[in-house]
Amino acid sequence: MFTGLIQAQGTLFHKGDTQAYIRWEPATLPPALTDVELGDSIAVDGICLTVETILADGFVAAVSPETLDRTSLGRLPEGSRVNLESSLRVGSKIGGHFVTGHIDGQGHLEAAVATEDSWKLSFTVGDRRVARYIVPKGSIAVNGISLTVADCSPSGNWFAVAVIPVTYRETTLQYLRPGQAVNLEGDVLGKYVEKFMGGSEDAPAGNSVSLEFLAEHGY
Incomplete structure (x- = not known):
């Protein structure tokens, strides 16, 4: 279980067709990610992955065919930046919403527009498995980031979110370009x-x- 509050960013590298290597900068890691152990769950762009190998500068996790089919992980190019969050611990603050790390499907960035005090991002959703759970003022996880739906179409195949500067700056939202796929998990x-x-x-x-x-x- 996660909260959708991103703790750090990493860099994705593929190891064959069934493993992902996530590299990070040890010196900049928050405490929640410095004591990673074998078998721990870490959300990578919102995808719950299990740590199989611990390295000095990151970890390796197995990736199933279902994960590759349902998410953007298999199509991200080498060197892509990804959002990271360790699993929720008993007694931790819940500042976002309950996120399972089980992706429902994908959407695509339509536009990212800077406003006076935030960023407005809009997305299209062609997958009914995701669209059905998108409601006004509801919670949605976009690449693992807990966000609130500011506006959406009645069917949920389009929605928009307002992103505060710190979230935009500290997550991979800043790297998204129109048409790029994102992982979505409904509440x-x-x-x-x-x-x-x-x-x-x-x-x-x-x-x-x-x-x-x-x-x-x-x-």
Whole structure:
């Protein structure tokens, strides 16, 4: 589990088709990333990866075919900058929202416009697995960054976010160019609500919570 608050950036290198090597600058790492152990989970551009090998300047993680198919990881060129966040620890502050590191699908940057006190980024989403969870003022993780949806289309196939300068400066959002793919994860709370309301495609018959049920039980 993660929070979507990026702790550092790393550089991505591919090791064959099934491993990713993430290099970082040890001298600039925050405490949360200095005591990494084998088997730890680290979100790389929002993708939960497991540390298989620890190196002096980074780590190596296995990458499954599903990860390569669902995310942008396999298509990022060598030397790309990526966002890093260690897994949430018991008692830690939760400043973003609950992020699982399980990517729903991809979107693409439409435009990045500097305003007087922030950046406005807009994205297109062609994947219904993601679009269905995008709602006004809801939470969305973009390349692992916890952001709030400022505006969106009714179907969720387009949305915009306002990004404060420190977030833009300290994450890989600054490197995005129009048309570039990003990893998207919808709010996990919305997924469970959808499931219990019987709205998901794989919801079991007879196991939904209707508005009538909620009203009858005082909600």
